[in-house]
Amino acid sequence: MLLEVKDLNVSFGGVKALDLSEFKVADKELRVIIGPNGAGKSTFMDILCGKTMANGGAVSFNQQHILGKREVEIANLGIGRKFQKPSVFSRLTVFDNMLLATKMPKGVFKSMFFRLSGEMTDKIHEVAAKVGLSEHLNKLAGNLSHGQKQWLEIAIVILQEPKLMLIDEPAAGMSDEETYKTGELLLELAQTKSVIVIEHDMNFVKQIAQGMVSVLVRGKLLMEGAFDEVRNDQRVIDSYLGRSNAMLEV
């Protein structure tokens, strides 16, 4: 297993936000997490990338314990995160945003004679093509459409070359066509790395969920199963699909 979580506890001011007894993700698995607003989904990603401290439990990633490690250390171990809110530099071009994210050979910034290597430029072009931004590399990131900004954020995570990508609500605010393209992109990425996706749009979930879907409710794992199993589970319908923010068309 690439990721193994055991008895993970997180509280904010005495209120339990997360109480996960067990959660595992395999190498090259695409896992979808669904659940009502406030269920603790984003908090879980905050823990996995070191942004928030846990109160207890154990998280092992690639055979290493990561609870208590700083964000940079965890990023260097290979966990990359795309946040729910866009965070690109709007006054830089798409290319420069991507350049800033590119994994550099050690010490490259120490050199006074740093020059953009052909290898790095190639890599940026390759990733831009993958996320559909080839034609927009010289645009200011601030001038991209909402969907394109999301793709730039995904590109930035790809360029960090993580083993595990955490993607929080990528399709929020996207058109149906953009959503579909995002789904295809995530499926492609999952061929070479593990991906955890949080999402509310059940059409999108259906598109990308080839494996297990985990349902988080009030900080706890309600159930895990294949899409159809989860979709038809009475407990999931009662606590999430039938009542809340789930976008249900399937």
Ligand SMILES: Nc1ncnc2c1ncn2[C@@H]1O[C@H](COP(=O)(O)OP(=O)(O)O)[C@@H](O)[C@H]1O
């Ligand atoms: N940094 C924080 N400080 C205090 N409370 C927080 C913080 N982050 C999240 N919470 C609370 O934890 C709960 C889970 O939130 P969140 O993980 O954002 O849910 P989700 O992503 O499933 O909608 C909510 O009640 C939220 O208000």
Ligand SMILES: [Mg+2]
């Ligand atoms: Mg959230």
